[in-house]
Amino acid sequence: MKDFTGLLKAAAAARRHAYAPYSRFPVGAALQTAGGKIFTGCNIENVSFGLTVCAERVAVFTAVAAGQKELAALALVADTPEPPMPCGACRQVLHEFNPTIWIVCAGLNGKKRIFRLSELLPEAFTEF
Numbered sequence: 001m002k003d004f005t006g007l008l009k010a011a012a013a014a015r016r017h018a019y020a021p022y023s024r025f026p027v028g029a030a031l032q033t034a035g036g037k038i039f040t041g042c043n044i045e046n047v048s049f050g051l052t053v054c055a056e057r058v059a060v061f062t063a064v065a066a067g068q069k070e071l072a073a074l075a076l077v078a079d080t081p082e083p084p085m086p087c088g089a090c091r092q093v094l095h096e097f098n099p100t101i102w103i104v105c106a107g108l109n110g111k112k113r114i115f116r117l118s119e120l121l122p123e124a125f126t127e128f
Helices: 005-015 055-065 088-097
Strands: 027-033 038-042 071-078 102-107 112-116
Touching (some): 005 038, 027 055, 038 055, 055 071, 055 088
Parallel strands (some): 071 102
Antiparallel strands (some): 102 112
16 A cells, blocks of 8 residues: 555645635545646635535546546545544545545544545445
């Protein structure tokens, strides 16, 4: 298994940029491409809650907008007693680019869990 220390640090740094005035739950994500580039994201809330975007999707969309579609690992950081988990929408978006991407979830307390996306989304929606 890889060392995800740098990716976790990047996610923790991205968390500081979160815009979360309604939930007061800032989240940071860092996405590493197969080529080693890192793209970060943070959650961005909106008073119309359906328009809120999770940190994971911000990182994915930023990478794709930069022409990077080969995703290798994603780190997710929040201030929770147990490591935060990506929501279903984020899992499905990640699946689009790499069904077996590494997912590293960590709390600020240092607790972490590491998964392959296929463990978190065993029956993803695919082309029909």
